[in-house]
Amino acid sequence: TGRSDAGVRKVLATPVARAMAKEMGININEVPGSGPSGRVKKEDILNFKSPSAETSGRTD
Amino acid sequence: IRLEDNYNVVVIGGGPAGYVAAIKAAQLGARVAIVEKGEFGGTCLNVGCIPTKAYLKNAEIIEHIREASTRGILIDSSQIKVDMEKVQEYKNGVVKKLTSGVVALLKSNGVDIYQGVGKINKNKDVVVNDSQIIKADKIILAGGSKASRINIPGIESDKVLTSDDLLAIKEVPETLAVIGGGVIGTEMGQSFAGLGSKVIIIEMMDRIVPPLDHEVSAELTRIVKKKGMTIITSARITEIVDKGDKLEIKIDGKDSVIADKALISIGRVPDLEGMGEVKFETERGKIKVDKYMETSVKGIYAPGDVNGIKMLAHVAFRMGEVAAENAVKGNHRSIKLLSAPSVVYTSPEVAMVGLTEEEARAKYDDIRIGRFNFAANGRALASSEAHGFVKVIADNRYGEVLGVHIIGPSAAEIITQASLIMEMEITVDEVIKTIYGHPTYSEALFEAFADILDEAVHIPKKKK
């Protein structure tokens, strides 16, 4: 039997990663984690953020 | 020259980087050999971390004895005598225990041991003592480092000692000049001051242990001076004159220092003997490595002091581990040094991890600083160690911890916790959810964290 709460399972993330994701408006559930047991770390948030931020920020 | 054997991994050098790499590789299933030209355990166990700490512990004990009467412990005669032969003997016993432990660990993991000088030849085989060839899929070159000498006239006097020499000395010099007030110079200076030498530290920069946070270095200087050591900063030595019974150390624009012996502790340089016939990219004598610890030559890794990135034993441990994992399983694990602390084992101890205040201000625009003095810490007061402070630097935006600086009792132990906090990216508000045992020195860390949020209970309310 599948678990009904699977979709809202709290993602493993470091406190710093959580604070950053919140402030940057990133849905932390979408960020792939690089830490042990897939924990999302600061670096993952920064890597996740920067591609889109760069494209949106660039005008040329 | 005869072909001895084939291995998945051959490690050159049996210091912290090398022996850990060998054991790790073996744990991962590789066939491993290790080559050591001296004693297993390398600099750290034989003439570095461990012997210095044995000496410093002696200095600490002597200090306790001298101060015991303030606490009501009276000693008939406080004429403490140091039997340097016995001090040596104790130290050597400790070293022996640990180095033979390393050999036992290597054997228990099935690592083959070769005693001799290892050099890499053109075919990327390892040649031991120019007589045995051992073939390797991967080589880990962990040759470590040795004390550097500089070009001061007169430095070749046999009264000018390296830390290796000083650790083997059988008599406490009456006066000891320490040339170079870095970590090693300050530690050795303090241990010999404890053992009875008059110690004069001569430092080129404007303060001792320059990489420390400014405030910490200032506090260390204050305490060390109070204990009777002399510190001369911004001092350029022009000449060392061996006058037969004494040394005269001439300093540009300042009075000369007269001493029985001098310790030269101005840094260490990689030991590149193991390079043999292979050409690596180097930078000022240090072997260049990438984040996988691999050198410019594919299949050869160089963890530890030999790459000069951060010459510390625990860094060498981790680099050795990372090199071994990548050598055996292919490059996949990067070295991360964020949480690597630096410690000065003076009394009081000094420890830091992360950025100094100056560095943090340069990199972040909104930092907060929390501070707590050991003068208000119960355990420190009860133990006559109520000096120094904890300083925590955090980014105000996310509450990320950027640096922790401690001078005071148990700093070396407390900093490992700060390392964990930084490595695990625990924010300031989270740290203070933990219940810290009372009375502990570590409570000072807790209070410094709470201070960042203006929530410390044991700090008087600040005037706004």
Place this chain on the structure above:
Amino acid sequence: IRLEDNYNVVVIGGGPAGYVAAIKAAQLGARVAIVEKGEFGGTCLNVGCIPTKAYLKNAEIIEHIREASTRGILIDSSQIKVDMEKVQEYKNGVVKKLTSGVVALLKSNGVDIYQGVGKINKNKDVVVNDSQIIKADKIILAGGSKASRINIPGIESDKVLTSDDLLAIKEVPETLAVIGGGVIGTEMGQSFAGLGSKVIIIEMMDRIVPPLDHEVSAELTRIVKKKGMTIITSARITEIVDKGDKLEIKIDGKDSVIADKALISIGRVPDLEGMGEVKFETERGKIKVDKYMETSVKGIYAPGDVNGIKMLAHVAFRMGEVAAENAVKGNHRSIKLLSAPSVVYTSPEVAMVGLTEEEARAKYDDIRIGRFNFAANGRALASSEAHGFVKVIADNRYGEVLGVHIIGPSAAEIITQASLIMEMEITVDEVIKTIYGHPTYSEALFEAFADILDEAVHIPKKKK
């Protein structure tokens, strides 16, 4: 009786629970008063945590002096004399510094101080010394605890002392019997053994400090005995006979113990004087509280020893904080004690947090245990402190840390890190990503964690 003033919060008792509650409430903007009948700082600062640690430090120093010659430090005459008046004086100085610090903190936060006995009347006002009434929106009753006496015939002899009495003694008893080998008994026993007493611990249970993990208690027993203390376990005392110059302590089925003084350390009971006219639900003399620290009477909170949940100063600190937050802002913060460690400040120190092995086995079906002995720890060897071990218990399924047990150097400090790991729910594999400074005692913790995953480098390979 005259009405003195109105407050948002009135705190009864100025110990760890009370003074922290008062300061926290003030920090949150409340108008706060605190009532104390004795000295601020309560049991902990005046006759508990702090004075005992000052004494234990003396014992440690004396031990260092006695063992110094093994390290080459020779003392002309090792006839160490203890000047108990001076020992007292030093201890009292430390206590004074800390208690006046508490008063200064209260004042700096604008807390009004009332000196006297506080009691709650029927209208839920606080009456001080039966003469002043102070009105409060919320009351925090933090009356703490006092030593319990049991019903043994002869216990009323003036040679039978509480810890309060023993800490005020001006002469080291030749022989000291310690009735009750819990934390306080074992600590006090060891400090007086250090100061020169012959110490005999008499414990009812089958081992000293029964809440400890079995193995740790066994190791502590072994070490303490080796240091010359006598331990009698499973001992039921039937009578204490004051023979004029000596005490005879009769034990069911065993030889009597003859001693000059006896310490009675069989536990502590809440001090309920502050209850006054209000009826709280209690359980065996302890005030019942919910997770918000609120009693059965709405608006009255009871943090600290008075509720008897876990009689430790750092637990009292946290309970005081939680009570204050809930009193000021409405019940919202629950007490969480998971990360609260317990420490025995013997030499070596003993510390634990979380579950013992027995408890973990009962609760989880798949646990793993990691262990590292200080005998293989470099700093411990260099410091002549290579005894004891670290034991980590983890759930194998999620890598959750369930308990950490340490006997050995710096255990009190290292355990604060274990508390943080548990509070932050850091898993075993994550802990070992941190780089631990070398050489540190804390490396033993790192190795014990690595051992859980069979990844420890400094532990010989296990035969499968």
